[in-house]
Amino acid sequence: MGLDMYLTASAYVSGWSFNDEPTAKYDAIREIVGHDRLEDAPWLTVETPVLYWRKANAIHRWFVDNVQDGKDDCGRYYVSTDKLKELRKECQAALEAPDPSEILPTQSGCFFGSTKYDDYYAEDLRHTIAGIDRVLERHDSTGDLYYRSSW
Numbered sequence: 001m002g003l004d005m006y007l008t009a010s011a012y013v014s015g016w017s018f019n020d021e022p023t024a025k026y027d028a029i030r031e032i033v034g035h036d037r038l039e040d041a042p043w044l045t046v047e048t049p050v051l052y053w054r055k056a057n058a059i060h061r062w063f064v065d066n067v068q069d070g071k072d073d074c075g076r077y078y079v080s081t082d083k084l085k086e087l088r089k090e091c092q093a094a095l096e097a098p099d100p101s102e103i104l105p106t107q108s109g110c111f112f113g114s115t116k117y118d119d120y121y122a123e124d125l126r127h128t129i130a131g132i133d134r135v136l137e138r139h140d141s142t143g144d145l146y147y148r149s150s151w
C-alpha cells in the first residue's frame with residue numbers, strides 16, 4: 001500500500017503494410033493476445049510501463065500540478081515530451097538548489113512516504129532524471145506517454 005506512480009508508453013500498431021500483408025510487429029503481438037484473424041483486430045494499441053516510482057511524492061505533486069490540472073484522482077493523463085523535459089529541468093534545479101522545497105516541494109498524503117528533503121528525496125530526483133533521459137532517447141514519436149498514480 002502506498003503511492004505508486006507509472007509513466008507508460010502507448011503505441012498504435014497497424015495490422016497492414018503497404019503491400020496488404022500483415023506487418024511482422026503486428027503478427028507477433030496478435031499471436032500473444034490470441035487474435036486468429038487480421039479482420040478481428042486490424043490494429044492494436046500496445047502499452048507498457050517505461051518509468052516507475054514508489055512514494056516519490058514531490059514528483060507526483062509535480063504531475064498533479066503541471067499535467068493533471070490540480071486533480072489528484074489516480075486518473076490516466078497524457079504527458080508531452082516537452083512536459084517531461086520541464087520535469088527533468090526542475091529535478092536538476094532542485095538537486096542543485098540550497099532549498100529544493102522552493103522548486104519541487106514534497107506532498108504529504110496517506111502512505112505517500114517521507115516529506116523530508118533527504119537522500120531519499122535526492123535519489124527520487126536522480127531516478128527521475130535518468131528515467132526521463134532513457135525515455136526521451138528511446139521514445140518513438142508514433143506513441144504517446146501517460147502518467148498514472150495509485151494510492
